[in-house]
Amino acid sequence: MDVSIIETSGLGDRSYLISRDGIAVVIDPQRDIDRVLTLAESRAARITHVLETHLHNDYVSGGLELSRTVGADYVVPAGDDVGYPRRAAVDGDVIDAGPMRLEVLHTPGHTPHHVSYVLRDDAGAIHGVFTGGSMLFGTTGRTDLISAQDTEALTHAQFHSVRMLADRLPPETPVYPTHGFGSFCSATPASGDASTIGEQRRSNPALTKDEQSFVDELLAGLSAYPAYYAHMGVINREGPAPVDLTPPEPVDPDELRRRIEAGEWVVDLRNRTAFAAGHLRGTLGFELSDSFVAYFGWLYPWGAPLTLIGDSPEQIADGRRELVRIGVDRLIGAASGDIDDMRAGSPLGSYPTADFARLAEQRKTATVAVLDVRQRKEYDEAHIPEAANIPLHELPARLADVPAGPIWVHCGSGYRASIAASFLDRAGHDVVLIDDLFDQARKLGITSSR
Structure with missing residues (x-):
């Protein structure tokens, strides 16, 4: 057997x-x-x-x-x-x-x-x-x-x-x-x-x-x-429809820009640090990893048209496979390759990344607004004092609750924070992505609990 x-x-x-x-x-x-x-x-x-x-x-x-x-x-x-x-x-x-x-x-x-x-x-x-x-x-x-x-x-x-x-x-x-x-x-x-x-x-x-x-x-x-x-x-x-894993239609830079400006979901699958370093303004960053599909499905407006951006056709194919597993079938196109070739003459967006040690240094000399996008129970167990807590799945509907000015955003590992950072960046916030494990914040002694 x-x-x-x-x-x-x-x-x-x-x-x-x-x-x-x-x-x-x-x-x-x-x-x-x-x-x-x-x-x-x-x-x-x-x-x-x-x-x-x-x-x-x-x-x-x-x-x-x-x-x-x-x-x-x-x-x-x-x-x-x-x-x-x-x-x-x-x-x-x-x-x-x-x-x-x-x-x-x-x-x-x-x-x-x-x-x-x-x-x-x-x-x-x-x-x-x-x-x-x-x-x-x-x-x-x-x-x-x-x-x-x-x-x-x-x-x-x-x-x-x-x-x-x-x-x-x-x-x-x-x-x-x-x-x-x-x-x-x-x-x-x-x-x-x-x-x-x-x-x-x-x-x-x-x-x-x-x-x-x-x-x-x-x-x-x-x-x-x-x-x-x-x-x-x-x-x-x-009764689910038969699965479709065929490659999506290629999308050229001008059409990408049109879709972004129309407010459509254009999602970048690249590594989160690559997205932070340079991305098409108005896109969302969902790094293709083991955490990708659950958090994508949590935030995706069900049935909305979707366009993917990736490093390669293979990455696009992997993303599509993940998405069909949760019934996201309305993939209307994709683009892959060098992000600089997709910008259609517009400047790329970017924002800095940091770790908790850098945050600790900043807090010694200035007041730093921090957004914690972990779930409430995680926040209650330990958090950075005075950090605002908006769980990632609530963020799109609560962007108005995000503190004004520069905002440092973190989660437990950097993954959820990277998605949040892309939403904040698209909404016009000045954001810093803390790409680090929360355990490092504990070790630095910059956390407290209720």
Whole structure:
């Protein structure tokens, strides 16, 4: 039995391809199914079943398209009202995939109809459990994505689902979650790269705390999640369109300038320090990294026309792949190459970068306005005294709240601050990007806490 992991680090998720004797089963596939097809081909395996643990809130599923492409059975939890034919998975079902059996366990919590799949061979031996957004490594899936009214009840359900898995499965059973590798679908940050039921019995709060303590702590720890989540369930319920990864139309400098002046979203994927050193005025900087797609989706006006700028066609292609995973399909063009060749005779914009040591020096001789774009809980734990706090996801609607004059902007690592700096620069602020780890501010002794 081979369990292959298909990592999607930009969303903090994993999909799985299980293969044995030329047969394969896929669990929770992302929308760019070419990765799955390539992996199945390398395993010389035919995909017979595609399984979903739940209707996903953080990405557009590739399950429907994959099942149609390869002629596989598409298995979706019963109770989810979807707009396409599928096999409804109910508690106790056994999915027969030749040399493999997958037992369905109803594990509500992350969503009401969420299921997990226990993997067995044809002799009945257990080879793992695929837990989706139920049991994660050292945590669980968050429970507030359905509605505020349902959150507490789903949190209690999550507690019992995780306990049921731990009670029914041997301690040596490998655990294969979908979320928990940086995904905002985790209730709290997950820990580790692999785990077993036995390890989770010792470390998972649903298994080490009493029910009310678990519920209270999970609810207190929930933080904001990306705005694009509101669209994922709708797309996955209706049935996603086939993925399109074709290169976008090239855009010349004059057309770029026209789109920028029209107020369209023109997004620069280059490194954040390169953007700070020189960019087309009016563009937004979203460095293409593991953090890119979640924060892009959080701030993007859903359905707006989008143009990308990048160092190379390959960077544009990588950006497009990230974007289609969350259903951003209205990519109307792109430009790549030397930024100086794209400016159509207009001067480039720029702003300085600094570190926390430089900020500390500045604060010795002058009053410095600081904007902290971390989330409120991060700010409350430790912050620079008198720094204004506007979380990044609130910034576009709160630009009027930004202090006047030169503003130094920071986050926890420099990534969120770089996005914020581009919004502030576009709005006409005199900005300094602090491209540094917040831990350095702590070490310099320039932080306090409430």
